[in-house]
Every structure is written in structure tokens, then in C-alpha cells.
Amino acid sequence: MRKIDKEKGASLLSVLVIVMLMSVAAIAATDALARSVLIIKSSSARAEIFWTARGAADAAATYLTKALEMNEGALNSESELFAQTITLPAGNGVVVVQAREASNCFxxxxxxxxxxxxxxxxxxxxxxxxxxxxxxxxxxxxxxxxxxxxxxxxxxxxxxxxxxxxxxxxxxxxxxxxxxxxxxxxxxxxxxxxxxxxxxxxxxxxxxLRPEQEQSVLNINTLSLEQAPLLVALYSQELSLDDARALIDSRPAGGWLSKEGFIQQDAVMKIAPDARNDMVLALASDYLSADINIGTGDLITNYQALYRRSETGNVALVSMVRREF
The missing domain is CATH 1.10.40.60 (EpsJ-like)
Incomplete structure (x- = not known):
């Protein structure tokens, strides 16, 4: 009888061990499945956000093309294009697009x-x-x-x-x-x-960084004070930094109406013509950027898009990258 009891006890212990191992395996499998589902949902959410941003970027390109058609691409620092944001519906959230000047750089x-x-x-x-x-x-x-x-x-x-x-x-x-x-x-x-x-x-x-290996022209009506060194390096080395800042600071409301209006400023007129690179000056912008903010619930995802305006006036998306803060 003792032998039978021992065998029953050993069998019961074996069953308990098997049940315990099966429970551990089941918990591990459930946890792995939950993680897999979470990863799939996260990947799907990221993909959805990216394509939402891409759709917003393409829509912004169309908007920018139409906005610039009215003035042949001419922009100044007070342009409404830079002052207002574009808000678009996107699924369960919204997309906010803010256009910015992107021509003035080396x-x-x-x-x-x-x-x-x-x-x-x-x-x-x-x-x-x-x-x-x-x-x-x-x-x-x-x-x-x-x-x-x-x-x-x-x-x-x-x-x-x-x-x-x-x-x-x-x-x-x-x-x-x-x-x-x-x-x-x-x-x-x-x-x-x-x-x-x-x-x-x-x-x-x-x-x-721009796709081509040429310097972009400078839009003299959107240059900021902190970008004054660009005028010195790309327009004329005979222009002092103080004069470059003064030119930008004294720019008329709405900007210069022509390149000649800029060239006729005293600080520029004292520079010999052959020491000036008038070809680098423009009233229109070749490049624009856009901050694209996608809001879904409590989550805000940020992208930055770069656009180029062609000679025909069409604005095309050059690149789009996610921004981390």
C-alpha cells in the first residue's frame, strides 16, 4: 500500500509540474502574442502617420503652387503665406502646415x-x-x-x-x-x-543642402538680420557686415519692388559694379520648407518638407524627414 501511495504521490507531483510548465508556457505565449499585436499596431500607426504626412505634403505643394501663381513667386517677410497656417483634416486628427522661406542659405x-x-x-x-x-x-x-x-x-x-x-x-x-x-x-x-x-x-x-551643385539665389525681401553674412559672402565681399544688416533692417515695408531698388541703396552704390554679384539677388524664392504637424489624440508627430519652385511655377516636393524634439 505504501508503494502505491508513493507512486500516486509521484504521479500527482509530475502532473503538477507539467501543469505548472504548461501554465508558464501559456503565459509566455500570451505575452509574446500581446507584444506582437502591439508591434503590429505600432508599425501600422507609424505607417498611417507617415502616409498622412506625405498626403499633407503633396496637398501643401498644390496649395503653394496656387499661392505663388498670383505674384510669380515673389515673396517678402510679411507675406501672408508665412503668416498663416494650413489646417487639414486627417482621419481622427488634424494636420497643421506652416510654410517657411528656404532659399536664403549657402x-x-x-x-x-x-x-x-x-x-x-x-x-x-x-x-x-x-x-x-x-x-x-x-x-x-x-x-x-x-x-x-x-x-x-x-x-x-x-x-x-x-x-x-x-x-x-x-x-x-x-x-x-x-x-x-x-x-x-x-x-x-x-x-x-x-x-x-x-x-x-x-x-x-x-x-x-540642395540637390543641385549650384548656389541658390537670395531673396532680398525675405533675408533676416541673422542671415546678413550671406550677402557679404555671396553678393560682395566689399559689403561690410554692418552695412548688410543695415540694408536688411531698413528694407521698405513689403520689400523692394525690384532688384534695382536694392542696388541703388547707398551701401551698395559705393561698391564697384565688378565687385558685385547681382545675379545672386532675386525677389522670388526658389525653395520653401514646411513644418507639418500631425495631431492624433494626445500624440503630435512632426515632419519637415522641402519644396522647390520650377521655372514653370510648379512647386514640387524635394524631401520630407521626421523631426525629433
Missing amino acids: NLNALFNSAGDGEVSDASLQAYDDLLVAAEFDDAEAESLAQKLADWIDADYSTRTYGAEDGYYASQAESYRAANTKLRSVSELKAIAGYDPEVFARIEHLVC
């Missing part, structure tokens, strides 16, 4: 020469050096920053006098290599020697 892709051989244009590099000096870096620091950027993007592995190539980056605590190609974003500057957070903050509003 195109870092213009640093490459037109031959397409991955080499840096000396003239464009000098213009970038001039921009840094106009942004109140001293001559030595400006030259060093310009050459380090040139080494980062050019195709060769030769280090310029004040530049930095793979040898420098390999010696860092977390080693890496120079890109030796075009920048992928303006924030990539922070990976380049010398471009610490303070330096980056001083030039972020002056530089940009």
Missing part, C-alpha cells in the same frame, strides 16, 4: 566642382571661408573649418594644411572615417573636426 553641395570627379571647387570653398569670416569667425578659424569640411567631403585621402582626414578620426576615442562624399544632412557637420556644438549653432541657420 548650399554646401555647391562646394563640389562641376566636373563630377569628387573634388572641391576652390572658388566655392573660398566663398564658404568668406561666409565664416562674415559670421564673425576669425580668419584662422574660418580657414581651418573650411579646409576640414573640404577634407571630409572630397574624394581623396590627402590632408590639407589645416584639414583632417582618416588619420585624425581614427585616433578618436570612438574611431571613424571621413565620409569622402557629399553630406547627407547639415547635422553631419557635427562629426567633422572643429565643428563643436557652439560652432554648429553659429552657422546652422546659414547653410543648407
